[in-house]
Amino acid sequence: MKEWMIILLRSILLFFVILFFVRIMGKRQIVKMTPFYFVSYSVIAILTALLSVNIIRNLAFGWIALGVWILFPMVLDYISLKSKWLHDVIHGRETILIKDGKIMEENLKQMGMTGEELLRELRGKNIFQLADVEFAMMETTGEINVLLKSDKKPATPYDFGKKVAPQGAPQTVILDGNVMDEPLSNMGLNRGWLKMQLEGMGIALENVFIGQVDASGDLYVDLFDDSIQPPRPKVKEMLYAVMEKSQADLEAYALETKDEKAKIMYGADAEKLQQVLQKLKPYLLR
């Protein structure tokens, strides 16, 4: 066979072999890789490239080397899952860089980091004041993660004492104009319901790029044509408003009526509605 055909076939074969093995080896973000994985992946890449272009004279040797570099990381990975000791040997341990607001200089020196580099990493996380940091740790990937002092952390509803309903995960039911049946049935809905919702909004399925259903069953759509504005579902706010108005009406009736029994009845009902409104608030008005 001609030389170029050999290379073509071998490259295609290697492509699929490596694709297969990389999927088995698992996902690790390129940015957050420990040095161990980085080296393994690099060597695999280089060996594959060399094999692909037929630079390695003896084919068998090439495949053996590739095999070792693919299998050994996989095996060690598996064992290090079971044994923490081995995991620490291969990947190292996390190092505390700032504790209780104070920098641990010896640890910094151990990591081979200067104060300037530490400040640079902090700025990368949008932290310009060392005084704001409570705790900072360098992970085995070299990445630094920071815990801010409690009064410098962004405020959450918890801090305001405001009760907020937990937000469940939304399901994407329409992707690129195609209906996804599995997410729909995860929410206990079906295509019929979807059709009804779309008709209610006056939108055809073909116009929808992405459609999401949130945990309370409201459908939100993004259309291909961005100039059309789909009606934003305000059902929850309207429901709250209706109930609020009814409650106010009841209070008014209680004041207006001359009938004693009716007065008491209106008053009691107004009170009950008020309590229910308080409970509904976190769910209807996020």
Add this chain to the structure above:
Amino acid sequence: MTVSSQVKQTLAALKGAQGILRLYSAQSQDEKAISVYQEALFVTNDVIKNLEERLKTIEFEEPQYKGN
């Protein structure tokens, strides 16, 4: 507006709200949300019943506004 038509409006609004509450209590995925909606349904039901009772009395006392 007469009293009876005002009460009728409030009644209609509450019935509409009841429908939506029922929908949400069926659609929601979260346990606590469902129980909150059902409690709201309960209370709304009670209030509706009371209002309907009161409406009968009002219309009895002021038959000229009946059927408005």
